[in-house]
Amino acid sequence: MNRLAGYTYFFAVLCALLLFSGRSLAVEEAGDAEKVVYVYVVILDVDAISSADQSFTINYYAQFRWTDPSLAHPGPGSIRRSLNDIVAPRFILLNQQKTWSSLLNLVDISPEGEVIYRQRLWGDFSQPLRLHDFPFDSHTFELPMLAAGDLGEQIKLLPDPDYPSFISSELSVADWSITGYSEESRDIVLTDEAVGGGYVFSFQAKRIFNHYVIKFIIPLILIVAMSWVVFWIDPSEAGSQLSVAVTAALTLIAYHIALAGKLPDIPYLTRMDMFLFCSTLMVFTALVEVVVTSRLASDGKLHLARRFDQVSRVLFPSVYLGTAGWAFFSAAA
Incomplete structure (x- = not known):
């Protein structure tokens, strides 16, 4: 009886091993x-x-x-x-x-x-x-x-x-x-x-990009150009110069607020961001130039103040054109 039980156990183990081996082979073939x-x-x-x-x-x-x-x-x-x-x-x-x-x-x-x-x-x-x-x-x-x-x-x-x-x-x-x-x-x-x-x-x-050029880039260029009007106003009229320069700066700030939701919110600068920065810098520099020429005019150096304005009429558009070209046509970052 014990011998029969031993044979039965051995046969069951052998069948289990054969079944396991066959299943493993099937999985291996499926994997290949x-x-x-x-x-x-x-x-x-x-x-x-x-x-x-x-x-x-x-x-x-x-x-x-x-x-x-x-x-x-x-x-x-x-x-x-x-x-x-x-x-x-x-x-x-x-x-x-x-x-x-x-x-x-x-x-x-x-x-x-x-x-x-x-x-x-x-x-x-x-x-x-x-x-x-x-x-x-x-x-x-x-x-x-x-x-x-x-x-x-x-x-x-x-x-x-x-x-x-x-x-x-x-x-x-x-x-x-x-x-x-x-x-x-x-x-x-x-x-x-x-x-x-x-x-x-x-x-x-x-x-x-036509939409961005017409609705965003051209109006920004016009705002910057508006700040250059001060170079054609005589430095003796400091009040008029400051009024135009401050108006251009405030207009640019309002423009930035309106544009904030239209630009992608990303952690690096785009070509549009660089152009905005250059434009803002130009308007701020024009405001500084007005303050300098107004001070020169008030100190009796009206001729020197007018000379500053004459140079700025050419210098500012040239620099702006160069920076705009760099912002839009330089190699991508």
């Missing part, structure tokens, strides 16, 4: 396997691009297509099942923020086992931006995707050769111009030590 998923992306609309929030809002459609022989069926047509009811990759948009989906979590399966999963999202996606050239900047906006499989299965995302991705020609965003788009399969760096193979759809956009 690679499933190809073809991706098709359409940007239906770009609603907004927010420089301050470092994000963009889009209406997006994607189709994922792969083959799984285990899902083949008699047919004759395709069947529809829930994505949660089958063994399927899970697709992740890495820069997704707040989004809403308008399609159900379903897949269509052909008799041959071809699976098609469709996804449509609307919402916000993060995008780090380098705004040093604002408002003459252009950027690349990306939708990086990763896919995770079961049992260590490796998923390779590739652009769908049958359905080339594209972006709609008519978009809602008003202050940006879409200059191009592309799609590629590439490694995506998650951390310093983790790299995942993924798919990236990207589009290039250039800011339309």
Whole structure:
């Protein structure tokens, strides 16, 4: 009896070892396997691009297509099942923020086992931006995707050769111009030590700066030019000079307050910030020049005060033109 029990125990242990070995081998083979998923992306609309929030809002459609022989069926047509009811990759948009989906979590399966999963999202996606050239900047906006499989299965995302991705020609965003788009399969760096193979759809956009030139840059130039009027007022009329100079300075302060909410809130200087700083410095320098010439006139040195004004008529516009050119056309930081 004891011998029979010993044989039974030995047989059970042997079966357990064989089962464990077989399962380990299956997992190892699954880990070495690679499933190809073809991706098709359409940007239906770009609603907004927010420089301050470092994000963009889009209406997006994607189709994922792969083959799984285990899902083949008699047919004759395709069947529809829930994505949660089958063994399927899970697709992740890495820069997704707040989004809403308008399609159900379903897949269509052909008799041959071809699976098609469709996804449509609307919402916000993060995008780090380098705004040093604002408002003459252009950027690349990306939708990086990763896919995770079961049992260590490796998923390779590739652009769908049958359905080339594209972006709609008519978009809602008003202050940006879409200059191009592309799609590629590439490694995506998650951390310093983790790299995942993924798919990236990207589009290039250039800011339309006419709005900023007409509403912000030209009025600022006029405010600075108003401060130069003092150079054509005789230094003997110190009251009139000071009145114009102070009015220009107060107008510039009000302009700064009005412009505060229109510029991106970032911890570094943009081209627009440098231009604002140069313009403010010019108006303040003109005010200082008026104080100096008024003091010279009151001290009986009217000729020297007039000479200062004559030089300033040429010096100030020349310096301003040079600093404006440096601010807008120098190499990006």
